[in-house]
Amino acid sequence: MNNYVDKNEVLYHVGFTPAMLEGAEVALLPGDPGRVQALAEALGDTKPVAVHREYTSYLADVNGMKVLVCSTGMGGPSVAIGVEEMARAGIKKFIRVGTTGSIQENIELGDIVINHAAVRLDGASTHYAPIEYPAVADLELTNLLVAGAQKAQVKYHVGISVSSDTFWPGQERYDSFTGYVPRHLQGSVVEWRQLGATNYEMETATLFVVANSFGLQAASVCGVVAKRTDSEKVAPPDVYSRAAQGFQATAREALLMLAERE
Ligand code: URA
Numbered sequence: 001m002n003n004y005v006d007k008n009e010v011l012y013h014v015g016f017t018p019a020m021l022e023g024a025e026v027a028l029l030p031g032d033p034g035r036v037q038a039l040a041e042a043l044g045d046t047k048p049v050a051v052h053r054e055y056t057s058y059l060a061d062v063n064g065m066k067v068l069v070c071s072t073g074m075g076g077p078s079v080a081i082g083v084e085e086m087a088r089a090g091i092k093k094f095i096r097v098g099t100t101g102s103i104q105e106n107i108e109l110g111d112i113v114i115n116h117a118a119v120r121l122d123g124a125s126t127h128y129a130p131i132e133y134p135a136v137a138d139l140e141l142t143n144l145l146v147a148g149a150q151k152a153q154v155k156y157h158v159g160i161s162v163s164s165d166t167f168w169p170g171q172e173r174y175d176s177f178t179g180y181v182p183r184h185l186q187g188s189v190v191e192w193r194q195l196g197a198t199n200y201e202m203e204t205a206t207l208f209v210v211a212n213s214f215g216l217q218a219a220s221v222c223g224v225v226a227k228r229t230d231s232e233k234v235a236p237p238d239v240y241s242r243a244a245q246g247f248q249a250t251a252r253e254a255l256l257m258l259a260e261r262e
Pocket of ligand 1: 099100101102167171200201202226234
């Protein structure tokens with residue numbers, strides 16, 4: 001028996017009540033609170049919902065289907081807290097939109113990657129299910145993202161993310177304060193590439209495990225802002241905005257198709 005909250009109860013971390021979501025069952029989840037308003041406005045009529053900690057939220061109307069756009073902040077713990085509270089407020093489908101670093105030669109800056117699975121290099125997901133449990137996307141939502149990318153004519157790839165709790169050692173970056181990567185993570189970029197993983201980011205595995213363990217649906221699309229086969233650096237703002245346009249257009253087309261089905 002799932003534990004929903006009363007429609008007028010303010011959820012402690014996200015700062016909204018279920019009533020404020022007007023029956024929304026779909027959420028778009030950027031990491032960055034600063035991206036929420038633009039994402040919501042690209043979807044249709046919109047109104048602000050709440051601003052609390054890393055969770056900034058807007059409600060958008062996509063051809064009659066209400067969509068919550070709510071930031072998660074960075075990393076697994078913030079995602080897990082946000083998804084817990086959104087689920088208790090009635091959200092059933094979660095789509096992460098964010099940025100990523102590619103680790104395969106053929107994935108270029110500004111491309112997008114739709115992740116159908118993720119390596120659990122996080123800690124938060126282990127509090128929900130043992131490490132043997134897979135971090136996999138929902139097939140229906142993932143197919144919608146692929147169709148959305150095709151419709152928006154965005155260059156996309158489908159693959160496995162490596163979701164790391166850290167931006168530096170977990171993603172084997174040496175341009176950190178000490179420049180040191182612990183031995184067990186040295187060589188990990190080459191190893192994940194050899195094993196066919198496509199990209200690094202910090203949230204997808206937690207989202208997939210938490211959503212699946214709740215019996216809810218989740219998918220993920222990210223724009224490429226670092227090409228790790230060339231450099232550890234994150235690309236300049238023009239690349240960032242091309243990547244953001246890619247995941248925004250993809251998510252928008254996917255949500256328009258979902259609204260038609262509902
Ligand atoms: N986000 C990450 O976690 N890693 C990158 O390289 C780029 C964005």
